[in-house]
Amino acid sequence: SAVISQKPSRDICQRGTSLTIQCQVDSQVTMMFWYRQQPGQSLTLIATANQGSEATYESGFVIDKFPISRPNLTFSTLTVSNMSPEDSSIYLCSVEGGLNTGELFFGEGSRLTVL
Amino acid sequence: AQKVTQAQTEISVVEKEDVTLDCVYETRDTTYYLFWYKQPPSGELVFLIRRNSFDEQNEISGRYSWNFQKSTSSFNFTITASQVVDSAVYFCALIQTGYSSASKIIFGSGTRLSIRP
Numbered sequence: 150s151a152v153i154s155q156k157p158s159r160d161i162c163q164r165g166t167s168l169t170i171q172c173q174v175d176s177q178v179t180m181m182f183w184y185r186q187q188p189g190q191s192l193t194l195i196a197t198a199n200q201g202s203e204a205t206y207e208s209g210f211v212i213d214k215f216p217i218s219r220p221n222l223t224f225s226t227l228t229v230s231n232m233s234p235e236d237s238s239i240y241l242c243s244v245e246g247g248l249n250t251g252e253l254f255f256g257e258g259s260r261l262t263v264l
Numbered sequence: 265a266q267k268v269t270q271a272q273t274e275i276s277v278v279e280k281e282d283v284t285l286d287c288v289y290e291t292r293d294t295t296y297y298l299f300w301y302k303q304p305p306s307g308e309l310v311f312l313i314r315r316n317s318f319d320e321q322n323e324i325s326g327r328y329s330w331n332f333q334k335s336t337s338s339f340n341f342t343i344t345a346s347q348v349v350d351s352a353v354y355f356c357a358l359i360q361t362g363y364s365s366a367s368k369i370i371f372g373s374g375t376r377l378s379i380r381p
Contacts, residue, residue, distance in 0.1 A: 158307075190373070190374075191355065191371045191372060191373045191374055192309075192371045194369075239307055241307075241309065243309075246311070252299070253301075253309070253311065253369065254311065255301075255308050255309040255310075256308060257306060257307050257308040258307035258308055260307060
């Protein structure tokens with residue numbers, strides 16, 4: 150298993166500002182995943198972050214809105230830019246439990262509220 | 265197309281009752297994995313079980329049991345003698361076997377389970 154730490158755990162932000170969420174894993178991993186969970190909803194994958202290359206974004210998500218960094222094999226950041234109330238969500242960082250297993254380990258999430 | 269349906273949005277039972285969470289899936293793939301995850305109020309998702317599509321044996325782990333039936337495309341989750349600590353949102357998920365990318369995981373909409381003392 151992997152231990153994943155996210156910062157901040159929660160924050161209240163003003164409309165138009167940006168916030169960067171950090172994700173630290175206790176082991177080296179090839180891929181890290183960022184999910185969004187809007188209130189009362191399921192998880193939606195935002196992007197896959199590979200070390201040394203640009204993140205791969207899912208349909209409906211763009212780099213200008215959700216820039217991602219992946220400077221090494223244990224760390225990644227997700228920035229939510231120019232926030233609006235619609236961005237109020239839990240943002241979760243995740244890594245795979247093993248190659249081709251499909252099993253995911255998640256951080257505790259970052260709960261953002263945009264006023 | 266792949267799809268995971270959790271028809272029960274919310275369930276509330278009294279402690280010590282048994283409760284079953286339903287999960288129905290759609291896929292044209294012949295090999296796939298099914299999962300259950302638990303999301304307690306603290307927010308993180310906790311992996312509970314993975315089931316390979318070739319293995320239809322039911323599984324029991326303590327108070328938890330899972331009933332996988334390919335004939336009805338269902339993967340139901342039962343908690344026996346429920347406890348307050350079981351209160352959480354539970355997600356069922358599906359992925360085609362062989363994919364290494366989590367972008368292929370399909371999550372259901374979740375079932376919020378509340379256990380009343």
